[in-house]
Amino acid sequence: MNTRRISWIHLLAVILLFFATPLQAAAEECEENPRAKMRIARERRARQAQRLISRLDLTRAQSRKIVALADEAAVLHLAAYESEAQLLPLMIDTFSQFAAEDRLNQGFSEDVERRTVRLHHRAKRVREQFTEKIIELEEQTKKLLKKTQRDLLTTRPRKARDDRPERNDARSRARAAAREREMERRRPLRDAREELRALHRQKHPSAGPVGKYLLHPEGAAELCKQANIEMPSDLAHAVAVLRDGTADFPIDETERQKIELRELRDEINNWNLINGLHLTEDQIGQITELYDEAVKPDWEIKPRDRRSGVARDAVYTLELKIEEALNTGQRRVLAEFSPCLIPPKNLKDPVLVGQAGDNSRYERWLERARETSNKRLDSIINASLDREAEHHGVLDKKARRERFVALRKAVRRASAMSDAEFEMNKAELAEAIAPPDRIQHAKDKVADLSRRLKETGVVAHFMITPGFVDQLRVRGEQLARGVDSERVDLAKAPQAENCEKGCAVNPVKNADSWPKKHELRSKSD
């Protein structure tokens, strides 16, 4: 009996070993191989599309019309893909130079910064235009759906587990009650996170599930398969390109470049944060030591790991320790940090660091508006409100009207002031009219609730990652090494003007521009 059990265990171990080795190899391959990553993403998308199709329970006529729209979307996908593929090598080249300068933390050369900004905006425009058009198609698709189907898009699908018959023993009831209590406890945090996400979505609109899954070539292909519809030519071409690539669309190369670009962006984000925090050598030593102590070689922190209880608690403990190593100002900077390519003003200007926001835009606006005629003022305010809507989200009619009145009142106040008075008060006026930073407010709320619920926060999110810590080590080495600043040859450098050939400047030729005798005040006056 005993022998038989041993043999079973042996057999199980052999089977596990047999499967585990290739599984692990496959997992490692996924980490490295862009094609494997693509395949995983594609399969995930197809699964989501499948689920959506089965939930919506589309009729054949609906499916046909949706496939026709997906065919249009396929053309957009290919066009966006092509534009992106053209930009990628340029972006990698420029962003690499930008990252190299960021690493030195001595500001950016004008040329590199300008090229980086330009490429970033070009890529952003491509993305935005594509999203805009997909959203348009999504709206058209939604019109093809019945109300009940449209409602399904906004509700979460019930999990399969919930469909199982509930066990009614005391233990299950207690477990369910505990789960319910836990959910209730975490509800404010969940709501705050949802609010933050909604604000981000308002700022950067994105397609919904229909645009994301059903109108994506992969999802549309699934729909064709399920509804037994022949794929239109553009859609078929897009599917072929996105699956395996073609001679004109070498997908492997593009995916590799995308990954490289993503890594570069991560690197730049990290440098921007490291540069903004101005950590001292001691602080860097302390943080890296804490990280090394907490993170064992076999325990690699990834977002996925953070979800498991043990890792989450460990990360939370580590976060508290790292937070202690930071000073108040650094904690404030971290709370306000958003991943960025070009560091914002409040990350590099010592006047603005830790301040709510940079209101100089509103100071300049007030300066212009107070000089504007009454007739043109309304149109200026409306234009400003339109611009604001792009950044802070669209206001409803009543809120817009209130904001309009507030702006007009501020401009009238500014106009009534003398120039000197306005100069002294413009910062205050600008602060009063600047719209509240709803995103920062929501972020602060999430951070506060996370701390109360003992959940990880921004420190864990931005600083407890292998990439960040590696870069921190590089900065530590830089600080330890010091700077070998070669002295410039002052004789060959630009020379300041001096009094060697006489002190007088700009002798006045035209005596008319001078004041009359009676306008001058003498010492005895």
Place this chain on the structure above:
Amino acid sequence: MTRPPFDRREFMAALGKCAGAACLCGGAAWGAGPAPADSKLKFTREVDHYVRRPGKQIQCFVCPLDCILNDGETCFCRTRTNVGGRLYTRAYNNPCVLRIDPIEKLPLNHFRPGSKTLTLGTGGCNVRCLYCQNWEQSQKMPDQVKSFKLTPREVIAAAKKKKVDTIAFGYTEPVAFLEYALDIAILAKKARLKVVAATAAFVKPEPLCEFAKYVDAFVVTLKGFSEEFYYRSLGIQLAPVLAAIKTIKHETKAWLELTNLVVPTYNDAPEDIRGMVKWVRDELGDEVPMHFARFVPTYRLSNLPRTPVQTLEQACEFGRDAGLKYVYTSNLAPHEGSNTRCANCGAVCIDRLGFKVLSNNLKRGACPECRQKLPGVWT
């Protein structure tokens, strides 16, 4: 049938008149923008320190340049002009900078921390720094920049209205508008306001002492520590600056802090910085706060990078090694170097984020931990 008080035509005519009048009034009000810089100097005042020479020539004695000017010529500082054998300032009543700032921005860390200043500056400067951070104002004549007409009395009234109890002269060089600054300072003292000045201290002792009588604190920018650097990169000499700093420290009652903008490859040589901090300790004492500020590429040195943080930290280290008790980094936030620590026990007495005071833990000017008094003006 009774006639209405006015018919439609009369009503429309009246409405038109009203609208016209409203437009005129409104237009006048809305059109009143900033007045253009006046080419005629209506706000001039005669300079105090100069001598007349034959042939309507004059010699200015405000700064060590001792400019000799013919009729119609303007001093190196761009603010004082010989008008018919008399020297007048073009900067009087003509501030182009008018801001409410934290006092830490000057930078002053040991003088009423956390308070606000009404800071004024005019166009013009008697120094030609290649890396001037405010060159758009300082390297022009007062009437070449947009300015606000403000008499000394109006400055005091403005400060009171804004509930600011310190008037500061900064952004540009107060020596260039010394007459204006002096008159404001005199009135400020009468109104029980504090006066502070940020200067390069390239000024003769007499005008300096006269001005210093009314000044509560000076921040002197000691820009480097070699005559060659001063001459080639600023166009002036170092020796008079050192003499003026010693005068402020030993012959006036004003509080003194020093600042040095560290320009990569120009004035960041370790031997220069060591020499500077040693001079400060020997000539001024170890309690004078010293700030090392980060350079931001601008003006004629816009090709240079920002000062590496390591260089600033190293400069602070040199200061501490030399025995200076209060060494700060400036223009760098958030950084440990902007906090005031007790020289005795190392406790954080004032926690700052950039120019903002996060917490002031001083108890009557003493360390909250060891009760050691910290030098400075705390109330």
